[in-house]
Amino acid sequence: MSPFVFDKASILERLGGDEEIFVMMVDMFLQDVDRNCQSLREALGDEAAVLQREAHTIKALLATFSDNAGAELAQTLELRAKTGELADAPARVDVLLARVAEVADVLRRLSVG
Amino acid sequence: MHKVLIIDDSEINLTLIRALVIKLGECEPVLFDNPVKALEWCRSNEPDLVIVDYMMPEMDGLRFIAGFRALHGRTEIPVLMITANDQKDVRYEALLGGANDFLTKPIDRIEFSARVRNMLALRTGQKFLADRAAHLANEVAERTREIRDRERELIYRISRAAEFRDPETGAHIQRMAHYSEIIARGLDLDAATCNLILRAAPMHDVGKIGIRDHILLKPGRLTPQEFEIMKQHATLGYELLKDSGSEILQAGAEIALAHHEKYDGSGYPRGLKGSAIPLFGRIVAVADVFDALTSERPYKKAWSLDDAMRFLEDGRGSHFDPLCVEAFLAGWEDVLEVRQRFRDEEVPVI
Ligand SMILES: [Fe+2]
Numbered sequence: 001m002s003p004f005v006f007d008k009a010s011i012l013e014r015l016g017g018d019e020e021i022f023v024m025m026v027d028m029f030l031q032d033v034d035r036n037c038q039s040l041r042e043a044l045g046d047e048a049a050v051l052q053r054e055a056h057t058i059k060a061l062l063a064t065f066s067d068n069a070g071a072e073l074a075q076t077l078e079l080r081a082k083t084g085e086l087a088d089a090p091a092r093v094d095v096l097l098a099r100v101a102e103v104a105d106v107l108r109r110l111s112v113g
Numbered sequence: 114m115h116k117v118l119i120i121d122d123s124e125i126n127l128t129l130i131r132a133l134v135i136k137l138g139e140c141e142p143v144l145f146d147n148p149v150k151a152l153e154w155c156r157s158n159e160p161d162l163v164i165v166d167y168m169m170p171e172m173d174g175l176r177f178i179a180g181f182r183a184l185h186g187r188t189e190i191p192v193l194m195i196t197a198n199d200q201k202d203v204r205y206e207a208l209l210g211g212a213n214d215f216l217t218k219p220i221d222r223i224e225f226s227a228r229v230r231n232m233l234a235l236r237t238g239q240k241f242l243a244d245r246a247a248h249l250a251n252e253v254a255e256r257t258r259e260i261r262d263r264e265r266e267l268i269y270r271i272s273r274a275a276e277f278r279d280p281e282t283g284a285h286i287q288r289m290a291h292y293s294e295i296i297a298r299g300l301d302l303d304a305a306t307c308n309l310i311l312r313a314a315p316m317h318d319v320g321k322i323g324i325r326d327h328i329l330l331k332p333g334r335l336t337p338q339e340f341e342i343m344k345q346h347a348t349l350g351y352e353l354l355k356d357s358g359s360e361i362l363q364a365g366a367e368i369a370l371a372h373h374e375k376y377d378g379s380g381y382p383r384g385l386k387g388s389a390i391p392l393f394g395r396i397v398a399v400a401d402v403f404d405a406l407t408s409e410r411p412y413k414k415a416w417s418l419d420d421a422m423r424f425l426e427d428g429r430g431s432h433f434d435p436l437c438v439e440a441f442l443a444g445w446e447d448v449l450e451v452r453q454r455f456r457d458e459e460v461p462v463i
């Protein structure tokens with residue numbers, strides 16, 4: 001999978017060019033990312049519906065920052081959880097968590113710098 | 114200020130939507146991350162727009178909309194549902210279930226603002242129409258009241274017209290009308306009927322307009338022939354008022370015709386007996402005679418209250434309906450109050 005490319009222009013475009021909201025979104029993402037990852041990890045031991053929902057949440061998070069590839073990963077996991085194909089779920093969760101961590105890294109560097 | 118209810122279980126979405134809604138201006142966002150609590154809030158609060166996420170634990174957006182639409186007075190309030198692009202089946206279901214439009218995740222500000230603005234414009238239109246309907250209903254009520262007031266005033270003036278040509282005074286028609294109401298209340302008639310007799314009783318002698326002056330104003334006793342002519346005022350009043358579309362005038366016609374009937378059948382013009390005499394006629398007979406007795410006239414002094422009361426008691430079952438006399442005497446305190454209020458010198462307008 002291609003590395004996450006931070007495309008501020010496209011994100012800002014969706015936010016109507018509003019820097020203020022953009023900064024707010026980045027802060028929110030960074031604030032919640034650990035908790036969201038934790039929830040996704042724990043969902044593996046729970047019902048498929050929970051996993052489906054947590055994947056859905058992550059999908060929305062990544063999509064907010066225009067990470068199409070990451071959002072696609074999350075969506076595949078979401079759909080497979082929905083249809084009950086859980087055999088490769090742990091592996092998919094790992095990949096997805098790594099992707100979220102990567103995005104979080106980029107955003108963190110951005111908000112510090 | 115539009116109250117915008119936002120329901121999303123993801124905090125980042127709540128924050129984003131809230132920020133976008135505030136940027137729209139004239140919006141007050143109300144946030145819930147729990148649809149069950151949001152629905153509870155909607156029971157006692159009326160949002161102008163609902164923005165609800167589809168996928169939430171506990172209760173999804175579809176079930177929220179169903180619950181929301183089931184609440185009283187919440188069928189018209191616009192609802193936007195947030196779905197991902199790939200949830201086409203959900204969108205169809207939501208449209209059938211009462212969503213007005215959709216927002217796509219991830220949220221795009223241009224699309225978001227346009228759709229939210231459209232929904233708020235829809236809501237403003239709804240409110241305007243509702244206000245207008247309420248305004249019109251008010252207007253109609255106001256006009257109806259004006260017409261009714263004018264009807265009352267007109268009736269009072271017609272009644273006065275007859276009384277002007279008569280030794281009886283304006284205060285007489287006021288008092289006898291209120292006595293009639295006291296009797297009606299004592300007979301447990303409903304409030305509307307009590308009010309009706311109060312408004313209609315003043316017309317009892319309106320037929321006197323048609324009686325020639327030399328008889329109507331004759332200072333001494335009437336000859337039997339003159340009295341026969343005088344009696345015609347009952348029928349004349351009835352002819353004048355009958356077939357009116359107004360409930361009050363109809364009642365007035367009935368009272369004019371029946372107020373000189375006597376319980377034992379010895380009255381006029383029809384010589385009706387007992388309950389064959391219309392109830393309003395039986396009531397007004399007591400009220401009218403009592404006030405005539407207790408008022409001073411050019412040709413007679415006023416009777417004392419005791420004498421007049423005895424006259425009514427003696428007339429039970431012969432002149433008067435016993436129940437009407439009983440009701441009148443039972444309301445004695447009110448009778449005295451009416452006597453105080455409407456004296457012969459000063460006549461307050463109804
Ligand atoms: Fe009369």
Ligand SMILES: [Fe+2]
Binds near residue numbers: 281289317
């Ligand atoms: Fe009279």
